Amino acid sequence: MEYLSLYLEFYKIRLKSVAEYRGAFIMISITKALSYAADFLVTWMMISTFQTMGGWKAHEVMVLFGLNSASYALAGTFFYHITTYLSNQVKDGTFDEVLTKPLNPFLYLSTRYFSTGYFGTFSISLFIIIFSLISGHVAMDFGKIAYLIVTLLSGGLITGSIMIILSVPAFWMLENNGLRAIFFNNIRDFVQYPITIFGKVIQIFMTVVLPYAFVTFFPALFILGKQDYSIFPSWFMYLSPAVAIVLFVIAYRFWMYGLSRYESSGS
Amino acid sequence: MAYIEVNDLVKDYKIYDKPKGFFNVAKSIFVRTYHTKRAVDHITFSIEQGEVVGYIGPNGAGKSTTIKMLSGILMPTEGQISVNGREPWKDRKQNSLHMGVVFGQRSQLFWDLPVEDTFDLFRKIYKVEEHKFKQNVEFYVELLDMKEFLHQPVRQLSLGQKMRANIAVALLHDPDIVYLDEPTIGLDVVAKNKIRNFIRTVNEEKHTTVILTTHDMDDIEIICKRLIMIDHGKKLYDGTLSDFKRSYKGESVVSIEFESDEEYVMPEGTYPFSILKRDGAKYLFRYDRDKTTPAEVAYLVSKNRPIVDMGMQETDIEYIVRSMYEGKAE
Numbered sequence: 001m002e003y004l005s006l007y008l009e010f011y012k013i014r015l016k017s018v019a020e021y022r023g024a025f026i027m028i029s030i031t032k033a034l035s036y037a038a039d040f041l042v043t044w045m046m047i048s049t050f051q052t053m054g055g056w057k058a059h060e061v062m063v064l065f066g067l068n069s070a071s072y073a074l075a076g077t078f079f080y081h082i083t084t085y086l087s088n089q090v091k092d093g094t095f096d097e098v099l100t101k102p103l104n105p106f107l108y109l110s111t112r113y114f115s116t117g118y119f120g121t122f123s124i125s126l127f128i129i130i131f132s133l134i135s136g137h138v139a140m141d142f143g144k145i146a147y148l149i150v151t152l153l154s155g156g157l158i159t160g161s162i163m164i165i166l167s168v169p170a171f172w173m174l175e176n177n178g179l180r181a182i183f184f185n186n187i188r189d190f191v192q193y194p195i196t197i198f199g200k201v202i203q204i205f206m207t208v209v210l211p212y213a214f215v216t217f218f219p220a221l222f223i224l225g226k227q228d229y230s231i232f233p234s235w236f237m238y239l240s241p242a243v244a245i246v247l248f249v250i251a252y253r254f255w256m257y258g259l260s261r262y263e264s265s266g267s
Numbered sequence: 268m269a270y271i272e273v274n275d276l277v278k279d280y281k282i283y284d285k286p287k288g289f290f291n292v293a294k295s296i297f298v299r300t301y302h303t304k305r306a307v308d309h310i311t312f313s314i315e316q317g318e319v320v321g322y323i324g325p326n327g328a329g330k331s332t333t334i335k336m337l338s339g340i341l342m343p344t345e346g347q348i349s350v351n352g353r354e355p356w357k358d359r360k361q362n363s364l365h366m367g368v369v370f371g372q373r374s375q376l377f378w379d380l381p382v383e384d385t386f387d388l389f390r391k392i393y394k395v396e397e398h399k400f401k402q403n404v405e406f407y408v409e410l411l412d413m414k415e416f417l418h419q420p421v422r423q424l425s426l427g428q429k430m431r432a433n434i435a436v437a438l439l440h441d442p443d444i445v446y447l448d449e450p451t452i453g454l455d456v457v458a459k460n461k462i463r464n465f466i467r468t469v470n471e472e473k474h475t476t477v478i479l480t481t482h483d484m485d486d487i488e489i490i491c492k493r494l495i496m497i498d499h500g501k502k503l504y505d506g507t508l509s510d511f512k513r514s515y516k517g518e519s520v521v522s523i524e525f526e527s528d529e530e531y532v533m534p535e536g537t538y539p540f541s542i543l544k545r546d547g548a549k550y551l552f553r554y555d556r557d558k559t560t561p562a563e564v565a566y567l568v569s570k571n572r573p574i575v576d577m578g579m580q581e582t583d584i585e586y587i588v589r590s591m592y593e594g595k596a597e
Binding site: 013016020094099100102 | 338
C-alpha cells in the first residue's frame, strides 16, 4: 500500500496533540480506568458471593469482562469517530471535505480522527485480564498467550465492524444514535457473562446475528480450558479471527455502499 | 473539447417530510415520504483551461450544488459533466488529484498543526515533488504574506490568516483548476485584496483555471473576466464582465427617507425615475443613470415632500440578479 505511510502520518499528528494536551489526556485515561475498575470490583464481589455463575468462577467471568472492554477500547480507538460523528459531519457538510481528497474516505476518516481517549480503558482491561488469569492460577503457555493477543485483535475488529455497520444510516440522513444505543451499548453487555446463562435464542443471536460471543465467550473457552460448548461445536473457540475478518469485509463493503448513496447537504 | 463541459445538468435533492402527529411519526419509521427540490435546472456551459469565471447568483441559486458536482462530491441527477475528459463523480480520486477546493465557510486545515506542517502533510497527500513543493511554498508564502504565522498552529490564526493558508494549501499541488466557494466571506478589505491579487497572479503565472462564487461584486471586478449568473437553478447570463456591466449600467437605485411616513405618490408627468420599494417613510427609487443623477432625483422628490435623508444604494449582485430575474418574468 503506497499510502500506508500517509495514513500513519495522521496517527502521528494525533499523538503529537496528545503530547500537547498531556493533562487532559492523563485525566481522561484515569477517569475511564477508574470507572471500569469500579464496575470490575462490583461484578467480582457479586460473583464471589454466589461462588459461580453458570459454572464459571469469578476470575473466569472477569476474563470475559476484560476481553469485552479491551475489545471495545481497541475498536473505539479506530472507529469511534465514524460511528459517533459521521452523522454530524454529514449534516453540517464537513464530510464533503473528505470527498475532495484523493484518498480512501474510510481510511482517511478513521486515521485522521483516531481517538486517544481509550488508553485508560484498554490498560485497565488488560490489567483485569492478566490479574484474573494469575489469581485463578490459569496455566498459560506460549500458544495461549499468542491466542489471547489474536483474540484481542479479533475482538476489536468484530466490535469495530459492528460500529461501522451502525454508522451507515448517517449517509442517508438518518439518526443512528438509537440504533447504536440498542445494538451496541446495551446488547454488548450480555457477553461480559458466559452466554450459557441465557436462553438458547439469545445464545444463537449473540453468535450468529451479532457475533459478540466471538469477542469473549468462545475464545475464553480455549484460554481458560473450559468445555462449556452448549449447543455449539467445540471448534467455535478457534473461529474468532475468521469471524472478525469476514465481518470486517462485510462492514467495509456496506459502508462503501452507504457512501455511494450519499447526498451532501445543500449549502 | 473545452476543459470543463457541462451539458444539461440537473440536480434534485430529496427532502424528507417531517411527520406530524403520533400516527405519522410511527408510520415514517417504515415509509418516509419526501418531495424533490430542483437545485440545478438544465444548466449548460463550457470553460477553457486558464479561464477565470465568476459563478454568481443569490443565496440558494444552486451555486454550491454546481461546484459540488464539478468537484465530485455529488452525483448529477441528469446531464453530463466532463472535467478534462473525466466524470468527476465516477473518477473521484483522479479528479481530486488535479483540482483544489476552498470552501469559504469551512476550513480544511488541521486544528493543532502549525501551518508549515500542514503544507508538508498536503505534500504527502497529493504526492507533490520535493522541488515543486519548495518552489510553491516559497511563492505562496511570499505572495500571501504568510511568513509571520507559518510556525503557529492553525487554531491561533485569525480568519483572514486561515483563509490565506487554506488557499495556499489548495494550490500546493499545482492543480489544473481551483474551485473557490466564497473565499472572501467575512474578511476585511485588506485581507480581501490580498486574496484577490493572489488569485489573479496565480492564474497569470500558472494558467490555473478558476471558478469563483461570491456575493462581493468587487471580487468579480478584480478577478474575473467572465461571468455566469444563475438563479433558481437556471442560467441567466453567461458572458464577459464588461458586457454584463454595460447591460446593467442603465439602472441604479437611490434611497430617500421622508419626514413623515405618509404614502408618497409620484406627481403627474414623466420622470426618469420610479418607486421601487417602500419601507415606512423610507423609499427606494429606481432611476436611469443615463438621464439623471441621484441628486436630481432627491431634488425633484423633495419639491413635494420634505426629506430627511438620502443614500446611494449599492448595486450588489443580489439586486442585479433579482432585477434581472424579475425583468425576465415580466
